[in-house]
Amino acid sequence: MSKDYRDMWKGLGLNIDAHDGLLSVLTNAYTNIYLSQKERPKGMSYFDFVISEVHGLRIEELLNAKAQGKKIIGTFCIFVPEELILAVDGVCIGLCSGADVGSDSAETHIPRNTCALIKSFIGFKLSGICPYVETADLIVGETTCDGKKKAYEAFDKITGKVYVMEVPNKKSESDMRLWKQEIRQFAEKLQEVASRQITLEKLREAVRVVNEKRAALQRLSKLRGSAPAPISGLDALLINQISFFDDPVRFTAKLNELCDELELRVKEGRGVAPAGVPRIMIAGSPMAIPNWKLHAVIEAAGAVVVGEESCVGERNYRTLLDDKFDSVDQALEMIAERYLTIDCACFTPNDDRLDNIISMAGKLRADGVIHYSLLFCTIYMMESYKVQTSLKEKEIPFLRIETDYSSEDMGQLKTRVEAFLEMIKGA
């Protein structure tokens, strides 16, 4: 970190000792997993810097934004439209949820059998080590799974600042009507919280910013389809994770710089791993910082991860927003429509996702798909059986992994991944 932020953290009410402990663990993990990689693109140095300042400089930026009257809106889900948050001059950020922290405290509010991500965001808050949740003016939840839907009730009791958007269970006309109403209400809520009006001009600018961010992420994804892959899955995952925390304009510029470099690599036929190594695509539950476990195992075993069919990945940037609107109302309709194209496993049926997985695996030239579910992530675990069937029909190798944030199953994970890679190499 570039300077001493202790006073800032104290001001946010963090538990300084516990927070020091967390940072030290994270720094070690990052050094071991990330900085030890070979053939890293030069452009990754920006993202290394961002991660080193994720609890430092970035929080200072958020506090400066607050001092200018801007509101900080925390979310856990890609159904929460960043466009609307930017249109009220707000800052959209993810909240800490990727590490096994404060489970014991969390389990006084929610069951032991809760997915690691949910347990983590409650554990982080109760342990006093997430500066994002302390900085946030509003936390926006949604109803995408039973675990989150009910955990937000507890989280609101703890934080007093949770607002829940209802994501429906199907995609019928009735659902679209309901969802459009949710989008309108959320726009009203934001205007109230920020004491600012959403104007057509603001909204156009916001849509442009978010579309450009998504376009840059699409560009990165496309480059990963080259063989040999010009960037590791670990680095690409990190970039996707950072897309939820960083300033979107700066992030987009830096990501495009990196993509320029990767384009050059592709032209020269240079990659992070030899051309023949197995190319693996991940599908399933989201991976929040610092959840790098599965990618680390796969790439340590000599394969390369070429894509994430995940909310922290393709699901977040697959679709740009149509920017041909002439009024705020029309824009809200189009925002609702764009977000309801998301192929989250919360919908029944959700067959688009099966097609999207097949199509992605083709474009990325994946040799196999690993379906990743967090333990107790019912919707993705349930849907993995359909994914398996649909990949089998296309003769694409498939492996189902169910895990959490602990390191207890690392040995087993390693063995299963290595066997899968051997199977692919033998095919």
Add this chain to the structure above:
Amino acid sequence: MSKDYRDMWKGLGLNIDAHDGLLSVLTNAYTNIYLSQKERPKGMSYFDFVISEVHGLRIEELLNAKAQGKKIIGTFCIFVPEELILAVDGVCIGLCSGADVGSDSAETHIPRNTCALIKSFIGFKLSGICPYVETADLIVGETTCDGKKKAYEAFDKITGKVYVMEVPNKKSESDMRLWKQEIRQFAEKLQEVASRQITLEKLREAVRVVNEKRAALQRLSKLRGSAPAPISGLDALLINQISFFDDPVRFTAKLNELCDELELRVKEGRGVAPAGVPRIMIAGSPMAIPNWKLHAVIEAAGAVVVGEESCVGERNYRTLLDDKFDSVDQALEMIAERYLTIDCACFTPNDDRLDNIISMAGKLRADGVIHYSLLFCTIYMMESYKVQTSLKEKEIPFLRIETDYSSEDMGQLKTRVEAFLEMIKGA
């Protein structure tokens, strides 16, 4: 069973050997748990008969109904309006889901970490031992939890006859609008399946029948509030379970006869257990036949169960349907409104349920509440923490139980329940 039904079962495509095995296990369990009870009301003999014929005479009745052109509609959830099914001359039945059957086969379609009820309905079907699923013309699912929502996709692939109603996640005006549309669509679906029109006359009669059934169940519930309790929790649970399988008119008549007998007992101050034994109320997940595990443990320990705050219990019959409608459209609106009063843990928030639990515990003179969740039943497990807090404020003793259909944890369950009862006695 009154006669040999093997040909009927063969005709339904059941696996006769496996089905014989199931019946023998069930008969033994029933004899041990039910017939060994002391001071049983005479009126229970009807329900003993029903249970002994649940795969025999009742299935024959359903097949006779089918021969007359009536349709059999299977459900797993109290959000599916029986009134509409009766209005197209249909028969509404529950499907087998209360025993640990066919788990290994089920786990080829759904994850191991799925609640026992869901695993059971898939396991029963795959094992070929549920005559109800084979008899059903339509199976109506809903979106009340992630597990069922996604499992119905698999169940439809297996059975080819699943229709899913969308239960929303909240109870706002938008949700009511969506739910009313679901009710209208379901009415259309039923008319199409049954090739019959829903008329005002048919609907009035259907509402009368279902209201009378619910009123009889309410009467039973009220009688259980007497001290000493005139009927065991096991017997009352059985009656609630049978309410999903039996002919509603016959069931209501027989239940009212039983209630007459119980009224006499109350007048005479006679009970199934001495007046001073702990009175326990159960809250939480539904208990399908033959899931009698928790009641059996509690009553074997000398307490009496006085109520079930559950879908197989109070949640099913708490509210009658207003029958003052003058058109089918108006009736559909009123049906939608009645069903959206249900305090299922699928809603966020669901604070009515907390009030209902406190009120029920008072009326039933409960000395303590045991919150029962099926393992991996996320919504009820999550909500149990709020229930705990709200009961604590009222100084009502609380115990959280999470279990499945296996007998592996019987020892632990017994110990925890006995300790809870000792605590109550000592208070």
